[in-house]
């Protein structure tokens with residue numbers, strides 16, 4: 001989909017997008033929220049914000065929010081049935097400080113996130129759309145998402161964490177992000193990462209599949225606001 005098609009697409013997306021507040025058991029349609037979202041007001045603290053895109057059933061969000069109470073977590077998921085599964089899991093695990101967003105990621109990031117306010121994005125096992133004619137649906141071919149990613153990451157320390165079992169898509173993402181300034185590839189070992197497997201990772205590891213992962217960081221030296 002090219003950028004000009006997004007206007008119409010985004011109008012449709014607005015009808016199918018909501019913020020889910022677990023603490024208050026409240027769901028608010030995004031059309032009722034004036035963008036950009038004020039993280040400090042939402043979380044009622046000044047902690048850094050990290051966002052998982054395509055959070056699925058919420059395994060990563062639950063584990064990471066328990067391990068890092070000093071970080072505010074948001075999970076974005078397009079499929080309502082997974083949003084509901086994630087909500088159930090987070091409530092059961094008492095992770096009520098996490099916010100869930102039912103939305104297409106490109107739409108949410110583009111419309112609702114203020115520039116420079118995200119410390120990290122986590123994108124684990126993004127749909128690879130393996131058939132050639134479906135490659136255009138890949139998240140990392142979406143220019144609105146790529147533009148939103150670099151606009152919203154903290155310009156000096158913002159990171160994006162990627163994992164996938166799909167080698168061809170992994171190298172496509174790597175190529176895309178290393179050509180998306182001011183992001184730069186962080187070689188393994190550059191920063192300490194407490195690794196938490198997602199549901200897909202657990203499944204694929206059990207099948208013996210190789211997992212590809214990488215981290216990219218905003219390079220403040222080359223950043224121009």
Ligand SMILES: C[S@@+](CC[C@H](N)C(=O)[O-])C[C@H]1O[C@@H](n2cnc3c(N)ncnc32)[C@H](O)[C@@H]1O
Nearest residue numbers: 054055056077078079104105124125198199200
């Ligand atoms: C292969 S699953 C991986 C789920 C989870 N990250 C894991 O590793 O277990 C991909 C997830 O991304 C979601 N997704 C795909 N495209 C999306 C988009 N544009 N915006 C938000 N979520 C998306 C899908 O609905 C699905 O839940």
